[in-house]
Amino acid sequence: MELTSPTEFAKEKILAVQDYTLLAAQSVANLFRKPLYFADMMQQADLIGVGSLPIVILTGFFTGGVLALQTANTLERFGSITLVGQLVSTSMVRELGPVLTGLMVAGRNASGIASELGSMVVTEQIDAMRALGTDPMKKLVTPRVTATVFMLFFLSVISDLVGLAGGLVVAKLLLNLDARQYWSNAVQTLGFADILMGLMKPALFGLIIATVGCYYGMNARGGTQGVGRATTQAMVAASVLILVTDFFVTRFLMLVLSYR
Amino acid sequence: MSAPTLPLDSATIATRDSSPSAIVFDDVHLSFSENAVLRGISFRLALGETKALFGVAGSGKSLILKLAMGLLKPDSGRITVLGHDVVAMSEEALFALRGRIGMVFQESALFDSLTVRENVAFRLTEEHGASDEEIERRVREALRFVELEHTLDLFPSELSGGMRRRVAIARAMITQPELLLYDSPTGGLDPVTSNTIIELIVKQRDVYKTSSLLVTHRLQDAFTMATHQFDTQTSQMRLLPPGQHCDVPMSFLILRDGKVIFDGDLHELAQTEDEYIKEYIS
Numbered sequence: 088m089e090l091t092s093p094t095e096f097a098k099e100k101i102l103a104v105q106d107y108t109l110l111a112a113q114s115v116a117n118l119f120r121k122p123l124y125f126a127d128m129m130q131q132a133d134l135i136g137v138g139s140l141p142i143v144i145l146t147g148f149f150t151g152g153v154l155a156l157q158t159a160n161t162l163e164r165f166g167s168i169t170l171v172g173q174l175v176s177t178s179m180v181r182e183l184g185p186v187l188t189g190l191m192v193a194g195r196n197a198s199g200i201a202s203e204l205g206s207m208v209v210t211e212q213i214d215a216m217r218a219l220g221t222d223p224m225k226k227l228v229t230p231r232v233t234a235t236v237f238m239l240f241f242l243s244v245i246s247d248l249v250g251l252a253g254g255l256v257v258a259k260l261l262l263n264l265d266a267r268q269y270w271s272n273a274v275q276t277l278g279f280a281d282i283l284m285g286l287m288k289p290a291l292f293g294l295i296i297a298t299v300g301c302y303y304g305m306n307a308r309g310g311t312q313g314v315g316r317a318t319t320q321a322m323v324a325a326s327v328l329i330l331v332t333d334f335f336v337t338r339f340l341m342l343v344l345s346y347r
Numbered sequence: 348m349s350a351p352t353l354p355l356d357s358a359t360i361a362t363r364d365s366s367p368s369a370i371v372f373d374d375v376h377l378s379f380s381e382n383a384v385l386r387g388i389s390f391r392l393a394l395g396e397t398k399a400l401f402g403v404a405g406s407g408k409s410l411i412l413k414l415a416m417g418l419l420k421p422d423s424g425r426i427t428v429l430g431h432d433v434v435a436m437s438e439e440a441l442f443a444l445r446g447r448i449g450m451v452f453q454e455s456a457l458f459d460s461l462t463v464r465e466n467v468a469f470r471l472t473e474e475h476g477a478s479d480e481e482i483e484r485r486v487r488e489a490l491r492f493v494e495l496e497h498t499l500d501l502f503p504s505e506l507s508g509g510m511r512r513r514v515a516i517a518r519a520m521i522t523q524p525e526l527l528l529y530d531s532p533t534g535g536l537d538p539v540t541s542n543t544i545i546e547l548i549v550k551q552r553d554v555y556k557t558s559s560l561l562v563t564h565r566l567q568d569a570f571t572m573a574t575h576q577f578d579t580q581t582s583q584m585r586l587l588p589p590g591q592h593c594d595v596p597m598s599f600l601i602l603r604d605g606k607v608i609f610d611g612d613l614h615e616l617a618q619t620e621d622e623y624i625k626e627y628i629s
Contacts, residue, residue, distance in 0.1 A: 122473075122475070206459075207458075210454065210456060210459070211452050211453070211454060211456040212456050212457075212458055212459070214413070214418050214452070214456065215450070215452055215456035215457075215458070216458075217416075217418055217442075217445065218416050218418065218445055218448070218450040218452075219445070219469055219470050219473070219518075220442045220443070220445040220446040220470065220473065220474075221442070221469075221473050222438070222439075222442060
């Protein structure tokens, strides 16, 4: 393997960050430039959003359920088992709903986008598109980014709801708690700050998933092996970025919203 | 298919320097890392002319087409295409210019998730100017030209290599561009299929008189183009009798080590004294 000097390595990484930032900025800026590919956006929303629904529902339901199971054990020691609903709802809405949905969609779609665009790059389909007078950024990247941001928002809301339902099933069937009490606890504990945090994160994660997928796809080099590499890198980078961004966004919002 | 004998007594029409240009390359340099691929390329393709571009593998033939299309930017030099300086143009402005140019890629580069109909109609659909009926009519017309009207609803993966090239030609010519760029259209094809593709290119050249730049490593393809003409009466390509020349100007450009070593017509090519070219065309 060829050794790279630290300077070259640093230059490469900075250039990659610059290229990624430009791609992300351009994908958003294209929303304000014609033509706007609405049909492509709808198609991507179907592929990314509706296609991800089964895994998001399954993940949300069982996460809510296991959260209720795990916390019940600890809460019971303090005689506060009735707070299970409260704990499940705040955990799901603030954190687990958006993050787990983001990770699931990253695994499914960041890699999917990277492999699709990567294959188009290595078979010269992107060049052909440019040669036919169509901007691939507008035709391929912007619809994917818009669709992912839009659909991840709703997928997270569904995940939160299904997670609460999962907790409810466990609370009722395994912990023998009153379902109405669980539900009213779960809903009443949620404040404006919780909802805002839970809705802001998916929009940000959606942007990360789509732009990372598009970046690795559009920069795929080296035939099918290169496409495979781009696919893996996109999934890993998007997942890591989601977790890192989540920490900083949470901290930032806590400061801004004077969070308890 | 063997290369036809060079018709020394039948000079093809040479284009005059004063005629308008479709493409002008002026001292174009291009390097990748430390590797200089193009080292001062200069040539001119006149409007209505067809130029065949030769060179060994890796000599930068395909890069010249990509540079002309504005898909790549040179390190230095000036490239003028249909009167526009493509080096200075922004990507946004280039999209409009590319609408006037058709390009056939080496491996066809058809969109594999779209049907043949959608591939051929791509440019018309993107321009949003034509009705569905108009698009359908023009797609069928373009596919009839390449004799593939029956493949409308097939996907590229369901076509043979030769059929894919023909669909790519149909896609490139559907808007009747002012300039056509062919990147090794017969590369990797058997001689019979190659001949079909060359016949289509000759048909396009003689019927529509479009300026063309054709990259190839198969000399016999270019010689066939120089010595044949498409007969619209019989709908077949026919060999020109000795002494008769093709209506469309046809010239040859040979690259070696990133430089142009020959630029002239068939007559000049046949009479060259350059040992490398003699060996290359023998």
